[in-house]
Amino acid sequence: MSFRLAAYAVCIEGGRVLLARFVPPKGESNWTLPGGRVEHGEDPFDAVIREVAEETGCDAVVERLLGVDSRVIPAVAARAGVEHQNVGIFYQVRITAGQLRPEPNGEIAESVWTPIPDVACLRRSSLVDIGLALAQTVPATGHVAPVPVGGLVQH
Incomplete structure (x- = not known):
C-alpha cells in the first residue's frame, strides 16, 4: 500500500470556491482543491500555503483547521494500480x-473561482466534496462521512 x-x-x-484543474500526464483532467503532498519534515500548515502559491500564483493565509480525512483507494481505482491511503488535512x-495563473511546470492547468452551485456539474476529485462539506458543516470532530465516488466524482 502506498501512503x-x-x-x-x-x-x-x-x-x-477556488478550484484547480488537475491535468495528469495520462488520463482525463478533473477539478480539485489547491493543495498537495506535505514534504518530509514540513508542517502541513506551511505546506498548504506553499501549495496554494505554487499551484495558483496567489498568497494565502490559514484561517482555521477544518478537519482531516483518511481514505483508502482500492488498487483498481488508484492511479498507480496499488492500494493507496491518502490522509488529507483541510484548512x-x-x-x-x-x-491566478497556471502552475509553472506542474499539473495544474488553471485555477478559477467557481460558484458553489456549479461544482456539482464538474468532473471533480472527491477532495472537493470533502472540503466543501467540512467548510459548510464545520463538524466539531473535524470529520465528515465518506464521499461516494463515481459519475462526476473521482478519486
Missing part, C-alpha cells in the same frame, strides 16, 4: 494577494 500525507486549501469567497484559507 500520502497532503494539505488542502478550502477557499470560499462570495459564494465561490480554510483566504487569498491575500496575487493573480
Whole structure:
C-alpha cells in the first residue's frame, strides 16, 4: 500500500470556491482543491500555503483547521494500480494577494473561482466534496462521512 500525507486549501469567497484543474500526464483532467503532498519534515500548515502559491500564483493565509480525512483507494481505482491511503488535512484559507495563473511546470492547468452551485456539474476529485462539506458543516470532530465516488466524482 502506498501512503500520502497532503494539505488542502478550502477557499470560499462570495459564494465561490477556488478550484484547480488537475491535468495528469495520462488520463482525463478533473477539478480539485489547491493543495498537495506535505514534504518530509514540513508542517502541513506551511505546506498548504506553499501549495496554494505554487499551484495558483496567489498568497494565502490559514484561517482555521477544518478537519482531516483518511481514505483508502482500492488498487483498481488508484492511479498507480496499488492500494493507496491518502490522509488529507483541510484548512480554510483566504487569498491575500496575487493573480491566478497556471502552475509553472506542474499539473495544474488553471485555477478559477467557481460558484458553489456549479461544482456539482464538474468532473471533480472527491477532495472537493470533502472540503466543501467540512467548510459548510464545520463538524466539531473535524470529520465528515465518506464521499461516494463515481459519475462526476473521482478519486
